[in-house]
Amino acid sequence: MGEQREGLTRRELLGRSAILGASASILALKAMGQNAGPQAVDLLITGPDIVSYDDAGTVISDGAIAVTGNSIAWMGKAMDAAKLFSAKETISASGLIAMPGLTDTHYHTAQQFLRGVRKVTHKRGPRWKSYLIPFESGLEPEDIYHSGLVGYTSMISVGTTCFLEAGGPHADEMGRAADEVGIRGRIAQNTCDMDDDLPKTHLWSTDKILKESEALVKRWEKHPRVNAWLSLRQIIVNTESLRTQIAELAKQLDTGIHTHLCEGTYEVDFTVENYNLRPPEYFEKIGIFNDRMHCAHSVLLTAEEVDLYAKYDISAAHCAFGNYSLAPHRMYDMIRKDIRVGLGTDGPSGRSTLDLFQVAHYAVLGQTIAAGTPYHAGAPIGYPEMIRYAARNGARAARLGKKTGTLEVGKLADIVLVAHDDYDQYPSLDPTVTLGQNVVGHNVQTVIVDGKVVMKDRQFRTIDIAKLRERMDKRYPIIMERFDKAIA
Numbered sequence: 021m022g023e024q025r026e027g028l029t030r031r032e033l034l035g036r037s038a039i040l041g042a043s044a045s046i047l048a049l050k051a052m053g054q055n056a057g058p059q060a061v062d063l064l065i066t067g068p069d070i071v072s073y074d075d076a077g078t079v080i081s082d083g084a085i086a087v088t089g090n091s092i093a094w095m096g097k098a099m100d101a102a103k104l105f106s107a108k109e110t111i112s113a114s115g116l117i118a119m120p121g122l123t124d125t126h127y128h129t130a131q132q133f134l135r136g137v138r139k140v141t142h143k144r145g146p147r148w149k150s151y152l153i154p155f156e157s158g159l160e161p162e163d164i165y166h167s168g169l170v171g172y173t174s175m176i177s178v179g180t181t182c183f184l185e186a187g188g189p190h191a192d193e194m195g196r197a198a199d200e201v202g203i204r205g206r207i208a209q210n211t212c213d214m215d216d217d218l219p220k221t222h223l224w225s226t227d228k229i230l231k232e233s234e235a236l237v238k239r240w241e242k243h244p245r246v247n248a249w250l251s252l253r254q255i256i257v258n259t260e261s262l263r264t265q266i267a268e269l270a271k272q273l274d275t276g277i278h279t280h281l282c283e284g285t286y287e288v289d290f291t292v293e294n295y296n297l298r299p300p301e302y303f304e305k306i307g308i309f310n311d312r313m314h315c316a317h318s319v320l321l322t323a324e325e326v327d328l329y330a331k332y333d334i335s336a337a338h339c340a341f342g343n344y345s346l347a348p349h350r351m352y353d354m355i356r357k358d359i360r361v362g363l364g365t366d367g368p369s370g371r372s373t374l375d376l377f378q379v380a381h382y383a384v385l386g387q388t389i390a391a392g393t394p395y396h397a398g399a400p401i402g403y404p405e406m407i408r409y410a411a412r413n414g415a416r417a418a419r420l421g422k423k424t425g426t427l428e429v430g431k432l433a434d435i436v437l438v439a440h441d442d443y444d445q446y447p448s449l450d451p452t453v454t455l456g457q458n459v460v461g462h463n464v465q466t467v468i469v470d471g472k473v474v475m476k477d478r479q480f481r482t483i484d485i486a487k488l489r490e491r492m493d494k495r496y497p498i499i500m501e502r503f504d505k506a507i508a
């Protein structure tokens with residue numbers, strides 16, 4: 021798979037977050053060649069404190085980032101950049117922090133319009149089956165498109181530049197929305213081929229799922245930002261035949277598989293009763309555990325199963341808003357074993373916000389309770405480290421560790437500019453600490469994805485938000501009426 025290893029211990033990480041501005045700048049200048057005149061670049065960001073989250077923990081105060089095309093061409097000091105570059109667009113970012121965009125490693129586009137809604141259902145079974153899938157079943161392609169527009173703009177507004185969709189209906193419409201918004205993402209199709217209680221919209225034959233999934237991946241394989249992954253929705257609604265064939269297809273198509281794993285006791289009961297194995301053991305036995313498998317939640321894992329994740333290089337999404345209601349998540353063990361565990365929101369149907377900074381805060385507290393010795397030492401994963409893991413491991417979970425997740429020359433220009441002098445942030449002496457402790461999504465000012473400015477000073481350049489809300493306000497009552505019927 022070739023993803024870079026995290027490798028740093030917590031002690032090393034803390035030791036490396038020193039301000040390294042000058043040396044980074046000199047290195048970059050040497051790489052440029054010093055005799056050339058001003059070089060034309062597409063975008064120049066001047067003045068921010070740059071928190072790169074690279075291996076060395078580089079932080080450049082009063083820095084600058086030059087972007088050509090979709091990539092970072094240069095990073096250094098603002099005073100040097102002024103002499104070196106003439107840019108088509110210059111963003112003055114003094115007083116801001118530049119950081120890599122975050123990846124939401126588990127998201128459900130089709131559940132976006134459950135934000136702000138809480139209804140009662142008397143249907144039985146896990147909530148995703150009794151509440152969430154019935155909601156999805158009432159959505160038409162245009163609704164998914166609008167869900168995507170609202171969800172992906174919401175993500176950009178809080179500093180998320182990439183998402184991993186878990187798998188939902190009308191996946192092409194997710195792609196259409198992601199393309200228009202300007203976000204990076206991995207869309208996926210809903211895949212249920214078992215359980216007669218499911219709505220007809222959601223229960224497809226195994227063959228149909230395989231055919232449609234393959235076609236979806238191929239339709240999106242050339243897009244620079246938006247590609248499709250395969251999906252296995254959940255053990256209890258998938259046949260073994262689908263599981264093994266999806267794994268084979270992922271290999272052929274060289275793509276990932278997004279699934280939910282170890283998120284409910286019913287799921288463990290199901291595999292123990294049917295196969296006399298726990299879910300990860302079962303996946304290993306049927307030969308589908310490999311580095312393509314991305315397992316959302318992964319909460320109910322034994323210590324041995326964490327070792328299985330490490331052995332097979334399984335990636336995971338820790339959704340801290342909801343996971344601690346299930347069990348203490350083993351994120352700290354996963355990090356120590358260099359497992360590619362990122363953070364996810366699980367969509368807005370639970371905590372409602374898509375703000376990964378807030379997910380990170382929950383995760384710090386959760387890990388302190390689950391794995392810490394709070395009276396004798398610091399948190400197992402501190403606030404500055406958690407947001408760094410969110411950036412780096414999020415990219416690695418998305419199979420993009422070599423391209424995103426850090427700000428480095430040659431990487432894709434997915435850059436977030438964040439305020440660090442707001443009322444609840446001042447004084448900000450170390451930007452790595454401010455990012456971990458004081459920044460929330462609403463402090464995000466400007467977002468660049470794939471070299472394009474998507475949001476500038478909290479105004480979108482790609483989407484007319486007022487028109488979008490007008491359209492949705494008309495559609496919303498119809499969606500809710502269908503939902504009421506579906507959960508009655």
Ligand SMILES: [Zn+2]
Nearest residue numbers: 186280316366
């Ligand atoms: Zn989910």
